[in-house]
Amino acid sequence: MPRIVVDVMPKPEILDPQGKAIVGALPRLGFTAFSSVRQGKRFELTVDGEVTEEILAQARNAAETLLSNPVIEDVVNVEVVGA
Amino acid sequence: MTELPLIGGAPAAAEMFDGGALAGARIGVVTFPGTLDDRDAMRAVRLAGGTAVPLWHADTELGDVDAVIIPGGFSYGDYLRAGAIARFAPLMGKIIDAANSDAKLPVLGICNGFQILTESHLLPGSMIKNDHLKFLCRDQVLRVENNTTDWTLDYAAGQEITIPLKNQDGQYIADEKTLDALEAEGRVVFRYMGFNPNGSRRDIAGISNAAGNVVGLMPHPEHATETGFGPESLDGVGGSDVDGLGFFTSVLTKIVGGNK
Numbered sequence: 177m178p179r180i181v182v183d184v185m186p187k188p189e190i191l192d193p194q195g196k197a198i199v200g201a202l203p204r205l206g207f208t209a210f211s212s213v214r215q216g217k218r219f220e221l222t223v224d225g226e227v228t229e230e231i232l233a234q235a236r237n238a239a240e241t242l243l244s245n246p247v248i249e250d251v252v253n254v255e256v257v258g259a
Numbered sequence: 260m261t262e263l264p265l266i267g268g269a270p271a272a273a274e275m276f277d278g279g280a281l282a283g284a285r286i287g288v289v290t291f292p293g294t295l296d297d298r299d300a301m302r303a304v305r306l307a308g309g310t311a312v313p314l315w316h317a318d319t320e321l322g323d324v325d326a327v328i329i330p331g332g333f334s335y336g337d338y339l340r341a342g343a344i345a346r347f348a349p350l351m352g353k354i355i356d357a358a359n360s361d362a363k364l365p366v367l368g369i370c371n372g373f374q375i376l377t378e379s380h381l382l383p384g385s386m387i388k389n390d391h392l393k394f395l396c397r398d399q400v401l402r403v404e405n406n407t408t409d410w411t412l413d414y415a416a417g418q419e420i421t422i423p424l425k426n427q428d429g430q431y432i433a434d435e436k437t438l439d440a441l442e443a444e445g446r447v448v449f450r451y452m453g454f455n456p457n458g459s460r461r462d463i464a465g466i467s468n469a470a471g472n473v474v475g476l477m478p479h480p481e482h483a484t485e486t487g488f489g490p491e492s493l494d495g496v497g498g499s500d501v502d503g504l505g506f507f508t509s510v511l512t513k514i515v516g517g518n519k
Contacts, residue, residue: 190387193387193390193430242343243339245378247377247384
């Protein structure tokens with residue numbers, strides 16, 4: 177079954193408190209190569225049947241209206257996988 | 260519905276006002292799955308002398324109410340984003356329309372209710388996780404920066420009040436242009452005093468829309484409306500136990516015709 181993957185990230189100018197906590201924890205485990213972490217969200221929307229342009233447009237619309245808040249987040253990717 | 264206070268005799272605020280007239284004012288309090296503070300908000304309305312009307316998120320009609328309170332809690336478990344799913348509840352559409360209508364329905368969003376109001380675009384900006392990442396519960400001093408909104412009429416301009424604060428996603432953010440506009444238009448209604456508990460931009464604790472009928476804030480006035488149960492008796496921070504009562508008397512004053 178095809179899925180539409182939507183990736184949402186906090187806007188670059190907004191401090192990501194969760195990412196900040198993670199980057200603080202990494203060196204304690206010996207992972208010292210990473211200077212910054214930003215945490216986002218991945219949504220997988222399953223489609224029963226073929227992913228048409230109309231359905232993809234619906235997914236993009238949903239990504240902008242419900243899945244993300246444009247004040248604090250950007251939709252960085254909408255793509256079809258497993259088609 | 261009448262309700263006896265747990266201690267302290269008759270509700271003080273109800274005695275100060277014309278209880279008969281105020282009781283005619285109907286304040287709706289919305290319950291979503293995961294709402295916590297709806298009962299406290301309804302009690303606060305009654306202590307202020309008004310009539311509390313329970314509203315259910317799935318209702319498709321707002322019914323006969325003169326104002327609406329969206330209380331705190333964790334609607335839909337804060338899934339997706341705090342307030343994001345509640346914003347699309349059937350009743351929210353009606354509340355958004357009524358708040359934007361010529362009638363300018365007074366709407367107060369407390370904590371999660373504030374988050375729902377920003378997700379609804381009734382108020383600008385958004386809330387993200389506290390900058391220190393921890394859930395924080397404390398008695399918080401606020402300054403009333405605007406006493407002309409429907410929910411702050413009974414406070415003095417610049418008055419400092421102490422009410423409880425309890426949240427995890429309480430860091431108010433907006434872009435600089437929006438923040439400048441809020442300041443210029445007097446729409447910063449409350450500011451944190453002494454200590455910024457969550458990293459909110461410009462110490463903003465609460466804001467209003469342009470008309471002043473929609474107000475949202477992170478701290479909880481409904482938890483400071485009854486002698487013996489407010490901040491003073493808890494740890495003696497200052498203020499009184501009933502610093503939050505003014506929110507509820509303000510909107511009742513507004514509804515019954517106002518004395519300001």
